[in-house]
Amino acid sequence: MRGLAVFISDIRNCKSKEAEVKRINKELANIRSKFKGDKALDGYSKKKYVCKLLFIFLLGHDIDFGHMEAVNLLSSNKYTEKQIGYLFISVLVNSNSDLISLINNGIKNDLASRNPTFMNLALHCIANVGSREMAEAFASQIPSILVAGDTMDSVKQSAALCLLRLNRTSPDLVPMGEWTARVVHLLNDQHLGVVTAATSLITTLAQKSPEDFRTSISLAVARLSRIVTSASIDLQDYTYYFVAAPWLSVKLLRLLQCYPPPEDAALRSRLTECLETILNKAQEPPKSKKVQHSNAKNAVLFEAIALIIHHDSEPTLLVRACNQLGQFLQHRETNLRYLALESMCTLASSEFSHEAVKTHIDTVINALKTERDVSVRQRAVDLLYAMCDRSNSKQIVAEMLSYLENADYSIREEIVLKVAILAEKYAVDYTWYVDTILNLIRIAGDHVSEEVWYRVIQIVINQDDVQGYAAKTVFEALQTPACHENLLKVGGYILGEFGNLIAGDPRSSPLVQFNLLHSKFHLCSVPTRALLLSAYIKFINLFPEVKPTIQDVLRSDSQLRNADVELQQRAIEYLRLSCIASTDILATVLEEMPPFPERESSILAKLKKKKGPGKVPDMDEARWNVNGNTEHSENTEPTNKSSPPSLVADLLPTNRPRPASYSPTILSAGNMAPSHPFTDLLNMNSSPAAGASLLVDVLFVCKNNGVIFENQLLQIGLKSEYRQNLGRIYVFYGNKTSSQFLSFSSSVTSSDTLKTHILPLLRLLLTDLSLNVHTMPVDPTVEGGAQLQQILNIECLSDFSDTPVLNVQFRYGGTLQNIAVKLPVMLNKFFQPTEMTSEDFFQRWKQLGVPQQEVQTIFKAQHPMDTDVTNAKILGFGVALLSGVDPNPANFVGAGVIHTKNTQVGCLLRLEPNPQAEMYRLTLRTSRESVSQRLCDLLSEQF
């Protein structure tokens, strides 16, 4: 086609883009006029013009005409015209073209023509377009072409791949049927081209319905065996650079990866032989120096290793595979190094080969340092991550950190995530973890995502023993003039929580800490500033001495009148709070954050998201199963439930009542098994107290958690914690029915001496401080099976003997339910145990010698007189158990201090069991008569 060649030359000679566009537009106008002209075009001209349009299209220009002419060509009887027609349609036709019925008609004629060349063109077109309309029209016809006895080999090949394509695009339209069995037998075909095409088809089909194609396993093994044992010349044209049928081998090995290892022993050993032969052949000296030879050979090797890993059942093969890949790690071909690293990643997840992979650690670390190609270095990072375990975590994390300093920007974030995960997963002591994360922020602060710094805070809050270290380390890190904003966030949060732990050192006194944080305040973004403001209010609580300084800062115009509404609001509220709230209110509101519930690391979730599903989880799951490491058991549930604390809720304890499923601070109810929804989460093994309301007084004196009430409708459970004169009770209301509770409300009545209040939102707190008891701002509807959580904050003002009562009201099925249950809040809950020597004890005992200060009672044992149980009860009562004080070792002696808001009452007790008589004598001495009496009453009922 000369005209076409001339046009192409013209285009190539164009000096500029504009000239090219001009030339093309001229040509388009010409073609358009020809197509619209009165004179009917002959086939040749049509073909030429359609070809020109195709060329223009391939240059990247839009073509919106010529389709009709192409369809005409496709229906021509001349092969070359038909071919161009089909080509144009394949390249340009979108699936929803209105020409599709005309095209389909042409295809139908060609399929019926029995001319193999025409049939092939038609099948190619179907496969190239692959639209649903085409699948609808031809999907049922193609299987019969494929398996018909008289079909030519080349048509069979086209039909197999055409079917494969249709199965990918519209699997529902490809009918399974008796042809499937016959397709499987194509694996035995004489013609290797047919076998190759059929293997592709069967693999695709077997991935979707493995059962239907199970018989292909034995045929595939047989075929593979024949190929790998053949001499390279046997297969003639299917031998590629001295490698026998590499494509077919790879495809057969892929097909076998759709199935577990064969159950039949003979078949299985035949397959193992094949795999061994492939491994052996890879070790033989090359038959050619051409890269094609080595590529083809190794392509088969890598596919064989993929199958070995897939089966994960032959330890010798796995270890052999690992060793052979190990040789590639230092191969001069970059491609092989890359693939060896990639393949070893999966080997690292098998328990059989994990150790073998680990032996290559030095080579991999070296690759990280010396590889010039970032994609190879990326593979090395992946492999280090996969081979990491407790034994080598320090080395690997250190190497990754040092690599991070110079790493390509494109992979920094991923490395950061990986280091953060490994550091947490394999941390033996948390100081190493804290150091590692702070290093991460120092080296690659911009690439440290929120998940990472949220996580370090969660861990520091949950691990008491690292808090002081963390405070010290962040304080030091903040000294650097150009510290990263992420470090400031972590630093602000941690000093706000635990700054007191380092405040004793004059170099990090409260004022120094505050000045350090505030010196960076003006340089950072709004969310960080908001976080710092919260840290400041926490400082006011931790360090009363800096209160005026901080109040001055909060009071400044740049805070109180800040243009950002969040900053302004925080400044105003914190300032008010610091002015009007008493120290103990402040202490309650600004209390240290409670521990976070254990949950899947959000970093891991992020890495998974980044790497795409299937990549990370598979590997990690396998790895962890192997090690029996469950500390991060994988949870495939979406992790939005366990998202880290948001910035809005960052520092203040989130102790407002709300539905349990939204309560990140205590537990996430969403993870509970539905069968026993309420008991498990409280970690209580004791059976719920029957008729609890009467017995609460007795049962809960020495324990803090449990079910206090249960009937057919409702279960009420508690978890409580006390410190000095403050207490916090988490109340869980479980709806045992399947229908809603409406108008659900609760209230607490108590004596004036015990101030019970529910802390609502901070804002409510500011306005309603004077109230003792709040109506509960919980969601008034409790769904069937759901659970509601409420938090009660309790402050003991002075000693008391009444028990507060929790009143619960709700509507169930039209009737109003009223439940009153005693809350197990007794005086002894406010005990702080006191250790003392024998000498001190008796000295104080004597000091409390006034008759009114001592209460004594003698009572009969209600329970078996077991020393261990008694010990546990006395400890649960809240006092310290003093051994070696009483001359008689059978006696129990304890000491503690009751904290109330106004006073502290020291308390000594002595319990003397008399096993013969099954009697006890209990003696209590405190500085206050009422306290002695009350404690004696409470304790004497316990034994």
Added chain:
Amino acid sequence: MRFMLLFSRQGKLRLQKWYTATAERDKKKMVRELMQIVLARKPKMCSFLEWRDLKIVYKRYASLYFCCAIEEQDNELITLEVIHRFVELLDKYFGSVCELDIIFNFEKAYFILDEFLMGGEIQDTSKKSVLKAIEQADLLQEEDESPRSVLEEMGLA
């Protein structure tokens, strides 16, 4: 295989073959993005890279880059040899192929590719079988086409 691209060192697309339905706009975007990535790579770098959720296998022959996008579980090395075999086929057909052959006979390049790969899978790995199919077609073409005069060709006759 999801798609195959041939482009020159200057970033001119010479051939594109898509094995999954893709919108024209996305195609253009993907081509642009990939050309940029691949052309920026240095000669000694490895022939594989991860891109979106795909693996890219590419190889340079003279001034032309052959670039295939394959799926996660596909075999990279054998794909490299798919490319090589395709080059061999072109070479055999055109007789020491060069970029110009592919420009001026782009439709032939497509026909050869179609005989070799279909639906993204290899149809026949035998060089003989593929070339036989193409030669047969050419024979048909020559029967069709009686030689024309230059004037006819220019549309002046």
